[in-house]
Amino acid sequence: MRSFFQFSYLSRGALIAAFAAATISAATADPLTDGAKAYKPFAAEHIGIALAGAKELQAAAKGGDVKAAQAAWIKSRKGWEAAEPITGEFFSKLDDAIDAWPDAKQGYHAIEAALFSGKLDQIAAPADKLVADLTEFDKQIKAPGFTFAPQGLLNGASKLAYEVGENKSKGGESPYAGTSLIDMGENVEGIEAVFKLAFEPALKARDKKLAAAIDDKIEDVEKLVKVGDMKKVDQAALKRNGEELAVLLQNAASKLKLKKPSVGE
Secondary structure, three states: OOOHHHHOOOOHHHHHHHHHHHHHHOOOOOHHHHHHHHHHHHHHHHHHHHHHHHHHHHHHHHHOOHHHHHHHHHHHHHHHHHOHHHHHHHOHHHHHHHHOOOOOOOHHHHHHHHHOOOOHHHOHHHHHHHHHHHHHHHHHHOOOOOOOOHHHHHHHHHHHHHHHHHOHHHOOOOOOOOOHHHHHHHHHHHHHHHHHHHHHHHHHHHOHHHHHHHHHHHHHHHHHHOOOOHHHOOHHHHHHHHHHHHHHHHHHHHHOOOOOOOOOO
16 A cells, blocks of 8 residues: 655655654553644645645746646645645635635635636736635644644544545546646545544554554545546546545544544535
8 A cells, every 4th residue: 555655745754753653642641632743744734835836826927927827726736635634624714715616706716717728817816815815824724732633633534535435536626727636636645644643543552453444445545546537537436435435434433432523514
């Protein structure tokens, strides 16, 4: 099974250290709290990437460089999609402003429609707003006192797994940019990061079989989105496996002494 460590923008050493901290936490009095702390650098790093890409988009738009602006939009989206298990669950107002879909009046998708249609003159103000919103997001998530509640992490990962299978498998999330497949790949990385850093050590101590099943199902979903072309995606299999992953994560709740997440709402 490939590790999400391969694809993280964090240094390999930092991720290994984070994973080791999460593993050690399984033996502590409060492993889920420690696991949530171990996950925070991953989310913060990827929101930082989203912000950096948005700033590059802003500069490219002002400079009239369409190709650079498009590349910057894609870069920013990658960071955002990897952090998506926590965006709506913990930052709902900012999530609505940044990633509203399908009827977006601001944020990524409003910019996408104009940018990838070659209408660079229409994205200056939305790009400024995106930078401002991501700057605020970056500030909040990196605040020393901010912590992720384990319940929220499990909720977010479960909902996203279901969404990948139920909705994103149809391929319409980023139609102008043509990056729907990339979006899903980053989503899977984000789900894997939540599971491995926040929950796997504790779950292994309580139910090794379920922990292994979740690992295997993440790998199954990952393989389905690593096909290079949205037209090659087996939508039925992706729908089924995404939903099955969501159910497995839901089943982990009782083992972790958390509430069963709701999905599909």
